[in-house]
Amino acid sequence: MTSHSLPKGMIRAASIAGPHEGYMPGFGNDFETEALPGALPQGMNSPQKCNYGLYGEQLSGTAFTAPGHQNERTWCYRIRPSVKHTHRFRKIDVPLWKSAPCIDPDIVSLGQYRWDPLPVPDEPLTWITGMRTMTTAGDVNTQTGMASHMYLVNTSMRDEYFFSADGELLVVPQEGRLRFCTELGIIDLEPKEIAILPRGLVYRVEVLEGPARGFVCENYGQKFQLPGRGPIGANCMANRRDFKTPVAAFEDREVPSTVTVKWCGQFHETKIGHSPLDVVAWHGNYAPVKYDLRTYCPVGAILFDHPDPSIFTVLTAPSGVEGTANIDFVLFRERWMVAENTFRPPWYHKNVMSELMGNIYGVYDAKPKGFVPGGMSLHNCMLPHGPDKTAFEGASNAALKPEKLEDTMSFMFETRFPQHLTPFAAQAGHLQEDYIDCWGSLEKKFDGTPGVK
Ligand SMILES: O=C(O)Cc1cc(O)ccc1O
Numbered sequence: 001m002t003s004h005s006l007p008k009g010m011i012r013a014a015s016i017a018g019p020h021e022g023y024m025p026g027f028g029n030d031f032e033t034e035a036l037p038g039a040l041p042q043g044m045n046s047p048q049k050c051n052y053g054l055y056g057e058q059l060s061g062t063a064f065t066a067p068g069h070q071n072e073r074t075w076c077y078r079i080r081p082s083v084k085h086t087h088r089f090r091k092i093d094v095p096l097w098k099s100a101p102c103i104d105p106d107i108v109s110l111g112q113y114r115w116d117p118l119p120v121p122d123e124p125l126t127w128i129t130g131m132r133t134m135t136t137a138g139d140v141n142t143q144t145g146m147a148s149h150m151y152l153v154n155t156s157m158r159d160e161y162f163f164s165a166d167g168e169l170l171v172v173p174q175e176g177r178l179r180f181c182t183e184l185g186i187i188d189l190e191p192k193e194i195a196i197l198p199r200g201l202v203y204r205v206e207v208l209e210g211p212a213r214g215f216v217c218e219n220y221g222q223k224f225q226l227p228g229r230g231p232i233g234a235n236c237m238a239n240r241r242d243f244k245t246p247v248a249a250f251e252d253r254e255v256p257s258t259v260t261v262k263w264c265g266q267f268h269e270t271k272i273g274h275s276p277l278d279v280v281a282w283h284g285n286y287a288p289v290k291y292d293l294r295t296y297c298p299v300g301a302i303l304f305d306h307p308d309p310s311i312f313t314v315l316t317a318p319s320g321v322e323g324t325a326n327i328d329f330v331l332f333r334e335r336w337m338v339a340e341n342t343f344r345p346p347w348y349h350k351n352v353m354s355e356l357m358g359n360i361y362g363v364y365d366a367k368p369k370g371f372v373p374g375g376m377s378l379h380n381c382m383l384p385h386g387p388d389k390t391a392f393e394g395a396s397n398a399a400l401k402p403e404k405l406e407d408t409m410s411f412m413f414e415t416r417f418p419q420h421l422t423p424f425a426a427q428a429g430h431l432q433e434d435y436i437d438c439w440g441s442l443e444k445k446f447d448g449t450p451g452v453k
């Protein structure tokens, strides 16, 4: 049991001992877990009376009629049904958490943009008030596209809970440690790990080690899944067993509490008289999950040339157009570079997909300076980009011995929809006005005569 590390009053289910105590391995598994013995009905979902006087409630992550292999739902056995809130919903302002479409005619999103890390201010900021939207794409109302955010959190939510009906959140911490106390169990999260918080799941976020800063991809569309590996086969990349879903944990606490709901881009709150984290047992395949990015097994070029970054796809959220993701989450982690007679960093390119990148730690090979841990960059639909002058000259002239890219972890949220800068992103002091100058000094080497220059 890990009860010593649980929030006060929270009871957690027993689980297998070991380093992953408190979590169950697998991605999209049909899990079952109970924090009290016998709380989970066996052989059926809706007994006439549930054990312990619990209420049965279903949380659907896909349409009832979604095909079997995509259908996701979880049955919760809880102290009270979720519908028991004491007040109507009231709209509130969360001014810096934006949703698509958020298109300001005075903002030019056409361009290559880069941001320095945002400092965490001294004022108290929670998971809700500390969210800063950088870009939006698609439309939250039609459940297409995404938003990218930075979170700056120094204050735990107390008797305060949140859920988003607008999409799942993919969380990529960069500094500090957070605890997500959710209806379905507890996830502790730190840099080099990621978590997915499903649409509709209620949770509270506590700061374990602050201030905490990180990146979030809010996915309005179809859920993230593991990519088809094609000819790579059954192994490498992200493996299912390395994803961890928490065991059941519940609170039986009667205190005045607030639930904030994000719904169609707007925020609302309601009051309840208890902690909504009162699910004693659950079973199903719609659940939060975390993943250690250090378990991602990269594959790459072992003779020559630079492959497309799709080989580094950790998770993909389909868009309905085959092979064209609503979002790909792509990881550039430490790896060996061995390609012969090859320009090894990313090539110059224009991409129909829009690329939002973040640096978790270390140096990114295409940008030895300026793209720093905690920083972000945007290379929008069809806008040219590639190595800066230093990276180009270095890689063009390097002795091509096997070389390890060490201590490096950056990622990309790549979407088929153009990304629009929010007013915050366009006006923030940390926007690097001189970013495009990193390519300005690339020389013309062509002089009409053959030969390597
Ligand atoms: O633009 C980038 O830095 C991301 C990227 C990396 C790569 O190896 C190939 C293509 C690509 O867009």
Ligand SMILES: [Fe+2]
Residues within 6 Å of the ligand: 349, 351, 355, 379, 385
């Ligand atoms: Fe790119």
